Every structure is written in structure tokens, then in C-alpha cells.
Amino acid sequence: MMLAIYTLWRREVVRFFRQPGRVVGALATPLFLWFFAQSGFGSSFRLMTVNSDISYGQYFFPGTLMLMILFTAIFSNISVIQDRNEGFLQAVLVSPVSRYAIVIGKLMGGMTLALIQGALILLIAPWAGIPLTWTTYFESVMVLAAVGFVVTGIGFMVAWPSTSVQGFHAVMNLFLMPMWLMSGAAFPAESASVWMRWIMQVNPMYYGNVFLQRTLYPVNHPILERLPSSMVCWILLAVSAVVLSVGCSILVKRYRAII
Amino acid sequence: MLKVQNLTHRFGDRVALRQLSFEVKSGEIFGLLGPNGSGKTTLFRVLSTLMPMEEGEVFLDNEALSKSPALFRQKMGVVFQSASLDKKLTVGENLMHQGHLYGLSGATLKRRSEQLLSKFRINDRIGEKVERLSGGLQRRVEIAKAMLHQPKILLLDEPSTGLDPGARRELWNFLHQVNQEEGVTILVTTHLMDEAERCNRLLLIDQGNKIDLGTPTELKAKVSGTVITLESDKANDLHEHLKGRFDVGIIVMQDSLRLEWNHTSGTRTPSEFLGQVLEGFGSEIRSASIAQPNLEDVFIHLTGHAIFEGDTMKKERI
Numbered sequence: 001m002m003l004a005i006y007t008l009w010r011r012e013v014v015r016f017f018r019q020p021g022r023v024v025g026a027l028a029t030p031l032f033l034w035f036f037a038q039s040g041f042g043s044s045f046r047l048m049t050v051n052s053d054i055s056y057g058q059y060f061f062p063g064t065l066m067l068m069i070l071f072t073a074i075f076s077n078i079s080v081i082q083d084r085n086e087g088f089l090q091a092v093l094v095s096p097v098s099r100y101a102i103v104i105g106k107l108m109g110g111m112t113l114a115l116i117q118g119a120l121i122l123l124i125a126p127w128a129g130i131p132l133t134w135t136t137y138f139e140s141v142m143v144l145a146a147v148g149f150v151v152t153g154i155g156f157m158v159a160w161p162s163t164s165v166q167g168f169h170a171v172m173n174l175f176l177m178p179m180w181l182m183s184g185a186a187f188p189a190e191s192a193s194v195w196m197r198w199i200m201q202v203n204p205m206y207y208g209n210v211f212l213q214r215t216l217y218p219v220n221h222p223i224l225e226r227l228p229s230s231m232v233c234w235i236l237l238a239v240s241a242v243v244l245s246v247g248c249s250i251l252v253k254r255y256r257a258i259i
Numbered sequence: 260m261l262k263v264q265n266l267t268h269r270f271g272d273r274v275a276l277r278q279l280s281f282e283v284k285s286g287e288i289f290g291l292l293g294p295n296g297s298g299k300t301t302l303f304r305v306l307s308t309l310m311p312m313e314e315g316e317v318f319l320d321n322e323a324l325s326k327s328p329a330l331f332r333q334k335m336g337v338v339f340q341s342a343s344l345d346k347k348l349t350v351g352e353n354l355m356h357q358g359h360l361y362g363l364s365g366a367t368l369k370r371r372s373e374q375l376l377s378k379f380r381i382n383d384r385i386g387e388k389v390e391r392l393s394g395g396l397q398r399r400v401e402i403a404k405a406m407l408h409q410p411k412i413l414l415l416d417e418p419s420t421g422l423d424p425g426a427r428r429e430l431w432n433f434l435h436q437v438n439q440e441e442g443v444t445i446l447v448t449t450h451l452m453d454e455a456e457r458c459n460r461l462l463l464i465d466q467g468n469k470i471d472l473g474t475p476t477e478l479k480a481k482v483s484g485t486v487i488t489l490e491s492d493k494a495n496d497l498h499e500h501l502k503g504r505f506d507v508g509i510i511v512m513q514d515s516l517r518l519e520w521n522h523t524s525g526t527r528t529p530s531e532f533l534g535q536v537l538e539g540f541g542s543e544i545r546s547a548s549i550a551q552p553n554l555e556d557v558f559i560h561l562t563g564h565a566i567f568e569g570d571t572m573k574k575e576r577i
Contacts, residue, residue: 003359003362003364004359004360006359007355007356007359007360008356010356011345011348011352011356014347014348014352015345015347015348018347018348019347085341087341087342087343087344087345088343088344088345090309090337090339090341090343091337091339091343091357091360091404092360093308093309094307094308094309094332094335094337095332095357095360095361096329096330096332096333096360096361096362097360
């Protein structure tokens with residue numbers, strides 16, 4: 001079981017680095033978006049909280065990291081569809097490996113890619129006006145890995161029953177992108193309407209984003225006052241990770257879609 | 260060794276497999292021959308555990324598929340019609356991943372990989388990315404990969420799809436080699452006659468039904484006598500003319516007629532018969548040939564249509 005998880009995980013990571021376009025895209029896209037968003041929105045962005053001294057560039061930085069994870073999850077799940085219909089995954093499915101191992105290998109792959117990219121992108125935080133210490137760096141990378149696992153899991157639930165990459169894209173635009181928007185990545189939960197705040201609170205990405213905000217923003221900043229605590233974020237992410245890995249395994253067992 | 264009992268599979272209202280029963284003996288090369296859409300691939304997917312079984316039962320060494328799919332998976336090697344190799348990885352890496360999935364690792368895995376790669380004469384390409392290999396070589400790696408965990412039975416779905424005749428011949432030589440040397444039982448689906456000829460026994464399948472089962476020789480004996488093929492621009496007219504004069508089975512194809520000649524046809528030899536036909540209707544015939552029945556003839560004889568799509572025919576006995 002461990003050997004199978006290891007081998008599936010390893011393939012995921014090796015494949016990522018064998019495709020230079022993917023590496024460049026995964027790192028450059030969120031950074032460009034951060035740069036353009038903070039240049040564009042920067043002057044019109046005002047937090048509703050009093051005494052706010054956070055610029056949009058600072059505010060949007062955790063959101064940029066979330067976006068990077070979203071892209072990672074999307075790309076690694078596109079391969080689920082391709083592999084299932086015409087390749088590697090077929091061979092995995094007829095092997096005696098437990099279905100749970102297949103899911104864990106995949107989600108750990110997503111987690112590792114999120115971890116590597118997060119570790120690199122975080123290095124530019126000081127240029128975004130966010131000072132880093134070893135502790136905050138380490139904590140942020142850890143939480144990014146956890147969110148990577150969870151979001152890859154959510155993507156997996158969508159990708160597994162999809163029969164085409166196009167179909168996956170459609171559902172993804174409808175589902176994963178809004179999930180990112182409603183994670184507090186682009187705008188604070190406080191400025192959202194009540195019903196949207198409810199939706200935000202069942203979104204695992206929201207807790208990842210809150211954790212990053214807590215870690216990366218100055219301590220006791222007013223914007224953090226009404227957000228869930230870091231402990232709550234960790235617990236909810238851990239619960240999501242367990243629920244999703246079990247859910248994905250059930251899906252793999254029950255739903256054997258083949259073209 | 261592998262026993263299929265009353266296997267039925269439906270896609271909505273369409274029945275893909277209908278009460279299919281047969282048995283594959285240990286050590287043989289068993290072929291599933293049928294046209295596209297005959298249910299071969301569905302059968303392959305059920306046997307390889309890629310698709311859940313609906314009705315019936317499959318036994319491998321007396322273990323039921325419905326009870327222990329994991330055991331089936333351990334004993335089977337599967338080669339899909341489409342490549343299952345990761346093209347971004349090297350030959351060696353692909354084998355390594357496969358080995359890990361079947362619980363092989365370390366020195367055992369290395370030894371087995373090297374042994375198979377040299378058997379398939381690809382040991383010099385171990386460090387090369389799969390995307391850089393030719394189609395024929397990729398197929399060989401594919402089979403080496405499926406053989407890695409020393410399966411008792413190797414399942415192959417149309418293994419020579421996309422290969423040129425040379426590479427196809429070579430592939431079959433390798434299949435015979437592993438069958439002999441490793442003692443692995445082989446089950447292969449195909450719609451190609453030359454592949455079917457190389458199997459020990461064949462199951463003919465059409466529209467999900469079992470048509471017949473036997474060795475290629477046994478099956479060919481079902482067509483009594485000799486097959487005479489007449490090519491003509493006006494096959495239908497020629498058919499009308501011939502059926503008034505001769506007592507033979509005629510099958511009309513697009514631009515040719517197939518006649519099954521035997522001793523009851525009123526002539527002593529097929530060439531004497533052909534002589535009479537040419538004498539009477541030579542002007543309507545572009546070319547004529549006499550041949551012993553092949554498996555395609557058997558299939559046409561039993562089902563009334565050809566294995567290849569597009570050949571619309573009707574069978575008539577006069």
C-alpha cells in the first residue's frame with residue numbers, strides 16, 4: 001500500500017517537472033495576476049475596517065497563493081481524465097492496488113506540488129510588503145500543502161466522473177473558480193452579503209486563506225479580529241482532507257466510467 | 260483456467276454480451292474474433308475488472324471474480340488497446356511504477372525488468388522516454404510491463420492496432436515466445452484474420468453472441484469445400500445469372516460474389532466448376548480465384564456478414 005502510494009505520488013511530481021511549460025505557468029500566472037491586480041485595484045481598494053493600513057498588494061498575496069493551488073489542482077486533475085481514457089490510469093485500475101492508495105497518491109501529488117510552488121512564491125512576500133520570518137514561512141508552506149491536498153481532492157471529485165477535459169473545464173469554471181473567489185482571496189468576507197458569508201464558511205479554501213492572512217498580516221491587525229482562529233482553520237482543513245480522501249475512494253470504487 | 264459462465268452485459272437497452280460461456284485452457288493462446296461492436300471490448304473490460312460484472316460469473320483458477328476482484332488483478336497482466344505507458348517517463352521508470360503497483364521492488368524488480376527487456380530486445384532503450392520510441396517498440400514495452408509480475412494469464416485488447424504488418428508479425432513472435440518460455444496463458448481480442456490464425460483456439464463472437472468455438476482448423480472445416488471468389492462490376496446481375504444455373508451457396512458482397520463449392524455442386528473439381536462459370540459468364544467477371552476457406556469465410560458462413568465493417572452482404576442459398 002505504501003509502495004503504491006509512493007509510486008503514484010512520485011510519478012505525479014516527476015511528470016510536473018518533465019513539463020517545463022507547466023512549471024513556468026504554475027509559478028508565473030499567479031504572480032502576474034497579483035502584480036496586475038494590485039496595480040489596478042490598489043488605489044480603489046479600501047478595507048471597511050477602521051485604521052486599515054493594508055494595501056491591496058498585501059491583501060491579495062494570500063489569495064495569490066490560493067490561486068496557485070487552484071491551478072495545481074486543476075492541472076493535476078486534467079491528467080485524471082486523460083489517463084483514465086487513454087493511458088496510465090487504466091493500468092493502475094486493473095492492478096491489485098487499493099482504490100484508497102490511488103486517491104491518496106494523487107492527492108499527495110497535488111499537495112507536494114502546492115508545497116514546492118508555495119515555498120517558492122512565498123519567497124517574494126517581502127517585495128509585496130509582507131515581512132517573513134522562518135516560523136511564518138514554515139507555517140504558511142504547511143498550510144498551503146494542506147489546502148493543496150484538499151483542493152486537489154475537490155477537483156478529483158469533479159474530474160473523476162467527467163468524460164472529457166472540456167466537460168471538466170466547464171464544471172471547473174462554474175465551481176472551482178467561484179470557490180476561489182469566495183475564499184476571501186479577492187475581497188474580505190466582511191464586505192460580502194450575509195448569504196455569501198455563509199457560503200464562504202463552508203469553503204475549505206476560506207480557512208486556508210484565513211490561516212495565511214493570520215500568519216502573514218501584522219499581528220492583531222483589525223482585519224483579523226472577526227476571522228476564525230488558526231486552530232479552527234487547521235482542524236477544518238484536516239477534517240476536509242479526511243472526508244475528501246474517503247469520498248474520492250468511494251467514488252473511484254463505485255463509479256468506473258470508461259469511454 | 261479461466262471460465263466464463265452466462266456472462267451478460269447491457270448498455271441501457273442494448274445487449275452487449277448475451278449469455279456468453281466459454282473456457283480458456285491453461286497455457287493456450289485463446290482468441291476472441293469478431294467485428295467492431297461485437298462485444299469483444301466489453302468482454303475484455305469485464306474480464307480485466309475495468310468494468311463491473313452485471314450478470315453471470317467468471318472464474319480464474321476456481322476463484323470467482325464477483326468475490327475476489329483483487330485476486331484476479333494479481334493474477335492477470337493486461338495490455339490495453341490504447342497505450343497505458345506514461346510517455347513523459349522513461350521505459351525504466353514505467354516498469355518501476357508498474358512493479359511497485361504489484362508489490363515488486365528493489366533487486367527483484369530490477370532483475371525482472373532487465374530480464375524482460377532483454378527478452379523483448381529493448382534493454383538498450385531503458386533510459387529513453389517512451390514518447391521517443393516507435394509504435395512497435397512501445398507495444399513491446401507495454402507487454403513487458405504487463406508481464407512484470409509474472410501473471411498466469413495475459414489479456415490483450417487488439418494488440419496490433421496501429422502497427423504496420425512487419426511490427427505486427429514481430430509482436431506475435433514475441434507473444435508466442437512468452438507463451439512458451441513463461442508458460443503464460445494468453446487471451447487476445449482481434450478482428451484481424453492473420454492474428455486469429457495464430458491462436459490455438461478461437462471464440463467467434465457477433466453482436467454479443469457466441470457464434471462458435473474451436474481451433475482455426477476445426478472452424479475452417481465448417482465451410483464445406485472450396486471458396487471461389489468472383490469479382491464483378493455487376494455482382495447482382497451475375498448473381499441472378501448464376502443462381503439459375505448452378506447449385507452452390509452464393510454470398511453477394513459489394514462488388515464480388517463468394518461461392519462455396521463442394522462435391523454436391525454437380526462438378527468434380529472446383530476448377531472444372533470455375534471453367535463452366537467462366538465459359539458462360541466470362542464477360543461479366545473481372546477476376547476469379549479459388550482458395551481454401553479462411554476464417555473470414557467461416558465468419559461469413561456462420562453469420563452472413565463479414566468481419567470488416569462496410570462490407571454489406573446478403574447470404575443466399577440456392
